[in-house]
Amino acid sequence: MITKVRNHLSQNEALLFERSSPGKKAYQLPDLDVPPVDAAAALGAENVRTGIQDFPEVSEVEAIRHFTRLSTWNYAIDHGMYPLGSCTMKYNPRVNELVARTEGLAWAHPYQPEALAQGCMEVMARLEGILAEITGMDAVTLQPSAGAHGELTGILLIRALLEKRGDPRKKILVPDSAHGTNPATAAIAGYAVENVKSTAAGLLDVSALERIVNRDVAALMVTNPNTLGVFEENIVRAAEILHAKGAMLYMDGANMNALVGIARPGDFGVDVLHLNLHKTFSTPHGGGGPGAGPVAVKKALEPFLPVPRLKRSGKKWAWDYKRKHSIGRVRAFYGNFGVLVRALAYILAHGGPGLRNATVDAVLNANYIRKRLEPYYDLPYSSPSMHEVVFSDARQAANGVRTGDIAKRLIDYGFHPYTVSFPMIVHGALMIEPTETEGTSELDAFIDAMISIAKEVELDPQFVKDAPYSTRTSRVDEVTAARKPVLRWKRP
């Protein structure tokens, strides 16, 4: 039996299938201007379906109300801050949405004649050039559809270069603080993964690195700043160690929001990196995607980039498919063009000085939060924070309250939780990244909420543990969801 979550109709919206009834319609197609065709004759009777069983039928007003009601059950950047570490939940500019829908761009077919696709190609070429300048690299591919996709592309590029040099090698080094996609990607690219421990300060241990880098190591994957939000001060040395043994340095660009206009990966020894346009460059998360994960490389890796590549042909752009060293395609067509448009719009809006200012504001905001919350939450590492700060729940754990509980209580104060329990090298981590979007009023509201919760933990820990209280649903039973998965609606 489905009980009411709240009183209002809009809080108890049923599923589409439960609202459906035969004969309701929300569509109308124009009349056919050609004769209709008998499906059985055209396709073969055995190939024609009798109907789509239990597929919904609702009216237009029911459809718009359904999705509108659902939308009110979400938190979003348009509501308030997301302090999620390494996610860079900055404002998604609305002008980006408008320009991506410009008819000549939105309806462009990837196979339309190149002479009639010059606008799209110019957008992509412009973005490639700008991203190369921002990262200090020599060439960029816009083909990968997401960060993890870009990572895979980057590792495949490294493999291709090493293979050409005679030995693809066997393993990839990954810091124990790395995001889960890093080792997963290395494995898909056919490499064994070896973990590199961090120093007591939470940084890459270059002496350990020097000991383990040999001719079996293809590359080290780093995030810089690392997942603690700290700049890897020994990154130049790390690059030297790797290069001396013919290995390469891959950088996960998830934390680029701390670097744009301040430092360029190409300048500190990175051979290949991926960017997350849905993080640093403001394209909307949309509840989980789409994103885009362009990859930027140094010259040596350029011949291996995915095919096709943009090239200049007289006064026009053309797609160059004759790239015999290319790793091949990592997807059909050219990339998530609609996402690229949004990223370019963001960059054009900011310009060079604006992008640098955004970085400075992002780092200032994170440090402000750090300073004001330091008296209340344990700071496991004293190294300077860049765009994000990582606390631990050590003090609150003494009262039996963990980072996950604090995060749930934060929801009652009107905020989305910070990143819980990551990176794994900090037990009970609270990873907070405000981005440059937030002004002092929002930051202060967040800080006051966190301070208030810290006090609640002292006075009534169980109260915090049972949070949240103000949400449409209380904590959901994830255990039953995993034990007895119900992954679709079925007619009862």
Place this chain on the structure above:
Amino acid sequence: MMDACGIDSPEALFAHLPEAARLSRPLELPAGISEYEIVEYFRQRAAENANGYASFLGAGVYNHFRPVLVDAVASRGEFLTSYTPYQAEISQGTLTAIFEFQTMICQLTGMDVANASMYDGSTAVPEAVMMAARLTGKGRALIARSVHPEYRETLRTYAKHQGMSVEEFGYSPEAGTIDLEDLDRKMDDLTAAVIVQSPNFFGIVDQVKAAGEIAHRRGALLILIFTEAVSLGILEPPAEPDIVAGELQSFAISPSYGGPFAGIIATREKYVRQMPGRLVGQTTDSRGNRAFCLTLSTREQHIRRERATSNICTNQALIALMATVFMTVYGKEGLRELAGQNLAKAHYLAGRLKPRFDGKFFNEFVVRLEGRTPEQANKALLKKKIIGGLPLGRFYPELADCMLLCATEMSRRADMDALPEVLS
């Protein structure tokens, strides 16, 4: 704020960066421009593209009407600017919509379970093949040449480093369907998956049942690909596939020069733990209310790391939402009617031309040209502001005198009537 941080200038926050790593000059980029100038910049780029042309291109990306409700819903800030629904209490909107999406994909494909979307159809193929490899413990894939060429290319890039061998089998030059004898000959006990597409790249309804029998007899799984989702409105989903992987661009996703799109993987219940990508499950909250949450997360990268089913982190949530709204607007009868219109338009056009293959087709078909090349024909059509079909020589040298034409509910009779004089 700077006082609170104890600094005089924000530059102090970067003082600890090693000198060698710092950028000592401004970025070489122009200054920022206003909103109006941004709109103008893209308006100019759009003007450099095709505008006002009728198009007969398909080949994996299709022109279909986009119901107005799609953008009305997808533009809502609560959907557009929300994050991945890891915090279930404040993401029930996204989670509920994805659960509905998963259900509708199952209903359309006849499968038991579907994930919350992959990047696109082309990357869903290697993901499905790797899934089959994990399930069977075998390392070989047999893929039909009538599967989209760029999908096959993508599979090769992934397979190379998984120690998977990929081989192709041919198609019948008369029917345009898979060459079953060629498949049978190439089949062995080391094959993890046989991959076919239906309707295939030539638009033809392929022999999925027969392919399934050959695959299953030798212990391989059958993977069925689709690129034209509208076909699901009229084609009976075959019972033989173990995994279905496909592209949903036809469901109100703008062609947008090739992306972003949304792929899906759907499969039988017994294979769910080897399925990549996000999954939303139904559960209850502590008060007994129905609620939804991400589930079976232990398959994924953030937990299993190097032993994950995939490295994928995203799902195309917003795109999948657009497809969900599309499916809702059309509904049970609408998808049928829409598919029927596509069938009618394409068959009308084909009736005025001579299809190259005699296989049964949905909304795409191949014509052979005589007297001029497909490229020349297209040049002539451009003068009439018509973009013709895709010349096939770039993908199939044996079909260099052919082009692939697509007609959908958006194709107008007057434009279709202009084709025969140029193409016959």
Place this chain on the structure above:
Amino acid sequence: MYPENFRYTKEHEWILVEGDTGTIGITDHAQEELGDIVYVDVPKVGARVERGKSLGSVESVKAVSDVYSPVGGEVTAVNETLADAPETLNRDPHGAGWLVKVRLSAPAEILELMTAADYRKYVEAEK
């Protein structure tokens, strides 16, 4: 808490040897660390296992833990009830929550494992 007639590993598995058969499971400490178990992945009857190598895994909502075989041998039985009721592992990890039974190929391997007393000390030290 920890039965005297079991032997234990550093990775928190236990084994009860009777004749040439060993019954294997994970310890109470392991199940507590994992939290609510949602899924158990075990090999089939007839599979070979090797000392120190993974024979399967145990999953909670947010974590996966490999189960390492304390001994080498052949799987002769698998606890089928865990498929429908993985919570048994939480409830009774040393009894009804057993994972597999194995016919030992090298019974002497048992001598290298910890006794209950040693294991108790080991768990205390870990905390």
